[in-house]
Amino acid sequence: SYELTQPPSVSVSPGQTARITCSGDALPKQYAYWYQQKPGQAPVLVIYKDSERPSGIPERFSGSSSGTTVTLTISGVQAEDEADYYCQSADSSGTFVVFGGGTKLTVL
Amino acid sequence: QVQLQESGPGLVKPSQTLSLTCTVSGGSISSGGYYWSWIRQHPGKGLEWIGYIYYSGSTYYNPSLKSRVTISVDTSKNQFSLKLSSVTAADTAVYYCARQSQGSGIHMGWFDPWGQGTLVTVSS
Numbered sequence: 599s600y601e602l603t604q605p606p607s608v609s610v611s612p613g614q615t616a617r618i619t620c621s622g623d624a625l626p627k628q629y630a631y632w633y634q635q636k637p638g639q640a641p642v643l644v645i646y647k648d649s650e651r652p653s654g655i656p657e658r659f660s661g662s663s664s665g666t667t668v669t670l671t672i673s674g675v676q677a678e679d680e681a682d683y684y685c686q687s688a689d690s691s692g693t694f695v696v697f698g699g700g701t702k703l704t705v706l
Numbered sequence: 707q708v709q710l711q712e713s714g715p716g717l718v719k720p721s722q723t724l725s726l727t728c729t730v731s732g733g734s735i736s737s738g739g740y741y742w743s744w745i746r747q748h749p750g751k752g753l754e755w756i757g758y759i760y761y762s763g764s765t766y767y768n769p770s771l772k773s774r775v776t777i778s779v780d781t782s783k784n785q786f787s788l789k790l791s792s793v794t795a796a797d798t799a800v801y802y803c804a805r806q807s808q809g810s811g812i813h814m815g816w817f818d819p820w821g822q823g824t825l826v827t828v829s830s
Contacts, residue, residue, distance in 0.1 A: 599770070627812070628812070628813060628814075629809075629813050631816040633753075633817075639822075640802055640821065640822055640823050641802075641817070641820055642820075643816055643818040646807075646816045647816075684752065686753075686816065686817070688814035690812075694768055694814075695755035695768070695814050697753040697754070698752070700752045700753075
């Protein structure tokens with residue numbers, strides 16, 4: 599079955615830049631989406647179509663794509679950004695939705 | 707803005723059928739343009755897409771769960787529902803409903819917004 603691979607954890611100090619990657623063979627053909635999930639809460643969409651930011655999401659959140667890897671970048675990380683982040687995409691034929699395993703962002 | 711709310715039993719016995727309902731407010735399921743999805747999250751784990759329904763009743767399920775899943779819609783109540791049969795402890799999870807954008811071509815869309823989620827425990 600198709601999988602998206604994320605690092606289990608990323609740690610940054612406040613004000614620094616956090617980069618969270620997501621790798622998958624179908625990513626050159628499929629859009630990626632990113633969600634932020636804080637403890638006890640539902641996921642919230644922060645990036646769609648690789649790099650588009652929904653209204654209400656701070657400008658410090660950005661997305662990019664290169665080959666089989668997509669990256670969520672959080673510039674000027676704030677304490678409130680500490681959360682789990684999940685990428686989402688689909689297999690190459692668009693048969694099913696797949697989520698990455700999630701990355702826990704720790705703000706030191 | 708559109709809001710979603712899950713409801714249903716929090717405890718289900720093994721081998722029985724899990725049944726949940728998602729009530730949509732602030733918008734009409736019948737207006738089209740979106741799929742209505744179920745997603746689950748095992749305790750302390752990642753997200754798993756279960757499937758979606760369109761207001762017309764057409765459905766699409768995760769192949770790994772397809773044999774046990776039924777998603778239905780009641781446009782008169784602005785609700786859609788999930789049934790998962792023959793549950794085991796492995797089906798214990800937080801179940802979310804969400805609105806899924808319609809992708810184009812081979813693209814599956816994104817999920818926004820989500821309901822708050824409801825924990826379903828499978829235990830005797």
